[in-house]
Amino acid sequence: MPHLPPVPLSWYLILSAILFALGVAGFLYRKSILTVFMSIELMLNAVNLSFVSFSYELQRIDGHIYSFFVMVVAAAEAAVGLAIILTIFKNRGTLQIDEVDSMKL
Amino acid sequence: MNFYIVSLIKIAIVFGVFMTTLAYLQWVERKVLAHIQSRTGPLRVGPHGLMQPLADVVKLLTKEDLLPPYVNRFFYLLAPFIAVCLALISISIIPFGPRITVFGYQTYMQISDVNVGILFVLAISAVSVYGVALAGWSSNNKYSLLGALRSSAQMVSYELPLTLAIISPLLLNNHLNFRAISESQAGYYLGFIPRWNIVQMPFPQIFAFIIFMIAAFAETNRLPFDLAEAENELVAGFHTEYSSMKFACFFMSEYAHMVTISCVASLLFLGGWHPLFPAPYSDWVPTLLFVFAAILCFLHAITPARQRDRKTFPVFGIAFLIIAAIWAVPFLHFVLVPVFWFAAKAGFLLFTFIWVRGTLPRFRYDQLMHFAWTFLFPCALLNLLLTALCVAVF
Amino acid sequence: MDTILFIVFAIVAIVCAFNLVLQRHPISSALSLIGVMGSLAVLYLLLGAEFIAMAQVIVYGGAVMVLFVLVIMLLNAGTEKISRKSWFAQIAGLPLLLAFVALLGFLIRGVLPPLRAVQFGSWVGGTAERIGQMLFTQYLLPFEIISILILIAILGAVVLAHKEFD
Numbered sequence: 001m002p003h004l005p006p007v008p009l010s011w012y013l014i015l016s017a018i019l020f021a022l023g024v025a026g027f028l029y030r031k032s033i034l035t036v037f038m039s040i041e042l043m044l045n046a047v048n049l050s051f052v053s054f055s056y057e058l059q060r061i062d063g064h065i066y067s068f069f070v071m072v073v074a075a076a077e078a079a080v081g082l083a084i085i086l087t088i089f090k091n092r093g094t095l096q097i098d099e100v101d102s103m104k105l
Numbered sequence: 106m107n108f109y110i111v112s113l114i115k116i117a118i119v120f121g122v123f124m125t126t127l128a129y130l131q132w133v134e135r136k137v138l139a140h141i142q143s144r145t146g147p148l149r150v151g152p153h154g155l156m157q158p159l160a161d162v163v164k165l166l167t168k169e170d171l172l173p174p175y176v177n178r179f180f181y182l183l184a185p186f187i188a189v190c191l192a193l194i195s196i197s198i199i200p201f202g203p204r205i206t207v208f209g210y211q212t213y214m215q216i217s218d219v220n221v222g223i224l225f226v227l228a229i230s231a232v233s234v235y236g237v238a239l240a241g242w243s244s245n246n247k248y249s250l251l252g253a254l255r256s257s258a259q260m261v262s263y264e265l266p267l268t269l270a271i272i273s274p275l276l277l278n279n280h281l282n283f284r285a286i287s288e289s290q291a292g293y294y295l296g297f298i299p300r301w302n303i304v305q306m307p308f309p310q311i312f313a314f315i316i317f318m319i320a321a322f323a324e325t326n327r328l329p330f331d332l333a334e335a336e337n338e339l340v341a342g343f344h345t346e347y348s349s350m351k352f353a354c355f356f357m358s359e360y361a362h363m364v365t366i367s368c369v370a371s372l373l374f375l376g377g378w379h380p381l382f383p384a385p386y387s388d389w390v391p392t393l394l395f396v397f398a399a400i401l402c403f404l405h406a407i408t409p410a411r412q413r414d415r416k417t418f419p420v421f422g423i424a425f426l427i428i429a430a431i432w433a434v435p436f437l438h439f440v441l442v443p444v445f446w447f448a449a450k451a452g453f454l455l456f457t458f459i460w461v462r463g464t465l466p467r468f469r470y471d472q473l474m475h476f477a478w479t480f481l482f483p484c485a486l487l488n489l490l491l492t493a494l495c496v497a498v499f
Numbered sequence: 500m501d502t503i504l505f506i507v508f509a510i511v512a513i514v515c516a517f518n519l520v521l522q523r524h525p526i527s528s529a530l531s532l533i534g535v536m537g538s539l540a541v542l543y544l545l546l547g548a549e550f551i552a553m554a555q556v557i558v559y560g561g562a563v564m565v566l567f568v569l570v571i572m573l574l575n576a577g578t579e580k581i582s583r584k585s586w587f588a589q590i591a592g593l594p595l596l597l598a599f600v601a602l603l604g605f606l607i608r609g610v611l612p613p614l615r616a617v618q619f620g621s622w623v624g625g626t627a628e629r630i631g632q633m634l635f636t637q638y639l640l641p642f643e644i645i646s647i648l649i650l651i652a653i654l655g656a657v658v659l660a661h662k663e664f665d
Contacts (some may be wrong), residue, residue, distance in 0.1 A: 004503065005616075006501065006502060006616040007501065007505045008614060008617070009617055010607050010608055010611070011509070012505075012542065012546070013607045013614075014604055014608075015509050015542075017603035017607065018513055018516075018600055019512060019535065021599050021600045021603070022520055023516070024596070024599070025592070025596050028592070029592065030579070031580070032525055032579040034525040034529075034570070034571060034576060035519070035525055035528045035579065038525075039520070041532060041563065042516060042519060042532060042535060045536060045539055045559070048539070048551075048555075049542065052543050052548050052551060052625075055546075055548070055624070055625075056546045056547060056617065057614050059622055061625055061633060062633070064548055064550065064551050064624075064625045064630055065633055067551055068554060068630065068634075071554060071555065071559065072645050072648075072649065074558075075558055075562055075649075076652035077652070078562075078563040078566055078567070080652050080656050080659070082570050082656075083659035085574075086573075086574070086659070086660065087659055089574050095574065096579070096580055220549055220626065220627075221550060221553050221627060224553035224554075224627070227553075227557055228553050228556035230561075231560060231562070231565075232556060232561050234561070234565050235568065238568050239530075241572075242526065250572065253572070254569070254572060257565060257569055261565060281627050
């Protein structure tokens with residue numbers, strides 16, 4: 001097996017930056033509420049990766065605790081957010097973000 | 106380099122035994138169900154239908170592989186793949202015995218020793234919903250979709266009592282690693298009561314064990330909770346549109362889940378590979394058991410029910426005697442006896458799965474959800490609180 | 500070995516994230532997101548965070564994304580309609596995105612002090628034991644607050660979904 005040099009931690013951070021940017025792109029470009037919501041989850045995941053990476057750099061587990069909290073918040077957010085999406089779909093009959101443009105039916 | 110070779114050997118052994126178990130589990134299930142219902146079960150292929158699994162495999166392989174025109178092709182093909190892969194992964198962290206030394210090389214009787222083993226099993230069982238959900242959705246068929254929705258909701262709901270039932274024995278053992286959990290259940294109270302978690306002081310986990318088994322029935326989509334494939338309501342549920350090998354994948358994943366969850370239950374609650382009573386006597390149990398089976402075979406051969414039994418029963422008797430002799434070899438004790446006790450416990454739980462299937466009727470869907478949320482979940486929570494209290498006080 | 504694993508799973512994560520943004524059907528996006536989360540779990544393992552890796556699979560893979568897939572199946576959400584996008588986004592979107600990544604890359608490579616190299620197994624701090632100790636000593640207050648947050652979220656979801664079925 002060839003001996004490869006170990007990965008510098010900055011690669012992990014750059015990966016996290018790329019994922020975050022893709023999440024932002026999805027959030028801004030996509031028109032389906034579900035996909036927009038998934039892009040938010042992608043951004044949260046990217047931030048989690050950098051938390052864990054910095055935790056490795058500092059050799060402390062505080063970063064792990066933060067990413068644990070982020071996960072919990074994401075789960076709570078998904079439960080409420082999906083309930084809201086269900087209600088929107090029931091009232092408006094659409095999942096396109098730009099068709100949900102009136103404050104009141 | 107040694108590590109890779111040993112790992113490959115272990116993987117080969119575990120995979121071979123696991124696949125054979127899956128094939129024969131189906132034969133055992135058909136036989137046991139048949140006897141519960143006063144039938145004979147498979148009898149034609151080989152003596153007592155023992156070659157039936159092979160015939161089934163050939164049948165499934167050579168059947169026409171239909172691809173319905175209205176399905177979402179990519180996900181339709183992906184779903185059985187996901188289901189079977191996730192079902193087969195979990196066995197890789199199950200320990201079947203203690204640390205052994207073979208030709209001077211120390212190794213554990215498990216493929217990999219994971220620190221967070223129990224979390225790994227939970228994670229795999231949590232994501233295995235996708236196989237079912239995708240299969241039902243991509244089939245583009247309302248029965249499949251209903252089956253998939255039912256099954257996903259059921260698996261998500263029963264995961265809660267399952268997890269809570271797993272946590273309470275962990276409080277007694279203070280480990281997430283399967284090997285450490287099992288090793289902390291070694292020893293005996295008063296010299297003869299095993300210190301398994303179901304009788305472990307300060308708070309016996311018998312209730313956790315019952316809750317775990319009930320939730321396990323729901324997690325594996327077995328009767329009385331097999332709403333996902335209730336054939337009188339939903340044709341065949343999520344796998345209605347699947348044929349040939351793709352159907353076999355779902356079938357295999359169901360059995361693999363059963364085997365894995367029985368192994369997990371015997372490790373968590375029944376002491377893993379530790380015998381029922383202390384060592385010098387328990388080492389001879391497998392030998393005695395197989396000798397007894399051999400004697401039974403010879404007795405039946407004296408008064409055969411059919412002409413063929415005059416030949417087959419003595420052959421089985423001799424085979425059992427050979428197996429008994431293998432277990433009697435003293436220098437193989439350290440490998441075979443733990444494996445025997447582990448397999449016996451897991452096998453008993455697997456038998457319970459089949460037994461329940463032959464005995465209980467199916468639940469209605471609202472009863473199923475009601476049972477999970479208003480009875481099983483509070484019970485599991487109460488059990489967890491009592492365990493925590495007892496561990497904290499004593 | 501860990502270099503190969505990092506490269507493979509980083510590529511999987513990026514490809515899946517691109518797929519999430521580009522696919523028109525929500526269920527394809529959802530599955531791509533599951534792919535991203537799975538490969539991130541492997542990267543967490545490489546960084547010595549075994550508990551977080553498993554929590555990632557259980558919480559994101561087993562709970563959050565199952566909810567997404569169930570909702571997509573329930574609503575029978577079809578492919579997204581292509582609608583008029585603003586001219587500014589069409590012209591400047593991609594360059595701005597690239598500029599954003601380049602800026603972050605510059606910050607990471609140029610401004611941060613040199614970071615460690617990741618070697619699998621050199622630091623295994625994220626065991627369940629240590630995380631549990633931290634959660635119940637130093638981070639007890641946030642932990643309790645977050646449990647109240649979850650309770651509120653459950654109540655909110657129940658209230659919203661109840662309206663749904665009336």
